[in-house]
Amino acid sequence: MKKVWIDAGHGGKDPGATANGLQEKDIVLKVSQGIQQQLEAEYEGVEVLMSRNTDVSLELSDRTNKANRAGADILVSIHCNAAGGSGGFETFRFTNAMAASVALQNVLHREIMSALKPYGVTDRGQKSANLHMVRESKMPAVLTENLFVDVAKDAGLLKRQEVLHAIIQGHVTGIANHLGLKKKEETTVAKSERDINVVSPWAAPAWKAMTDQGYVDGSRPGAPITREEMAVMMSRFINNQHK
Ligand SMILES: [Zn+2]
Structure with missing residues (x-):
């Protein structure tokens, strides 16, 4: 059984980035819950654990301590961006990341950008930074920055259900590929028998x-x-x- 740790950024007293009637904490919770549901519904042998499943405040150290104690196989921290000019999508690994984190970033970045292709989202690239979530996680860890709430074009996209579904789908496919998860058997044959x-x-x-x-x-x-x-x-x- 593979354990995936999904970390919805911010929450509670900390709304994260806010603009255009959007709050980062709400978007990332929806995306995180969607990833959890879809991964567990479509793939065998995977359990998705969450830093938070409601609108609560959490310290960064709470998040990584819990993920490390749970022995998660990978960690993905979900965020939206702000203050970045022309908007778009980008991912982060630790500056001194292990090879498995680089591999996870490669597949996640590729799959999410591919899912967002119909919406003309700018690819800001795969980056590395000294961020708590990717530094303090003992397992391969990547942080995704899913569009800019303060860029009008991105904010418009984040308000569309199909765009959130594309973001969720990209994460799910990327995680499943990285862990080599097996799709559950189709039930249509049994239904039609x-x-x-x-x-x-x-x-x-x-x-x-x-x-x-x-x-x-x-x-x-x-x-x-x-x-x-x-x-x-x-x-x-x-x-x-x-x-
Ligand atoms: Zn954030």
Whole structure:
């Protein structure tokens, strides 16, 4: 069972960046909860643990201490940006990051930018910085900065549900790829599989008539027929014609 730690930035008394009627703490909580739901729903052998699942205040050290104690396999810290000119998407690893953090950043950055492609989001690149969340996490850790709340174009995008879904999808695909997670079996096959012991409505009258006349024994109406069974049915039919 792989453990993924998702850290929704800010919260409670700390709203993070605010502009254009948006609060960073609300957006990153929605995105984090979406990542948790989708990863656990679509992939086998993964558990998603969260720094916060509500609007509460947390110290940075609380977040990394909890993730380290839980023995998480990777940590992704979710943020939105501000005060950055033309807006866009960027990711951070620690300045002296381990190779696995670089690998995680590569796949996350690629998948999120790919999911955001239809929306013309600026790629600000893969960066490194001496940030608490990526420095103090013992496991591979990346911080994503998902658009700028104070840039009009980005704020407009962050207000669209489909854009939040794209951000969530990019994180989910990136994390799943990095950890080599296996998709759950599709359930559509099981759903469409019929019960061979129940007659289909369209065939019910004919099935009853043939059963009453002794051509079939009335069992397993949905089972395939063999050539022998067909021969028996035909001989019953022919015998009936001669009565
Ligand atoms: Zn932030």
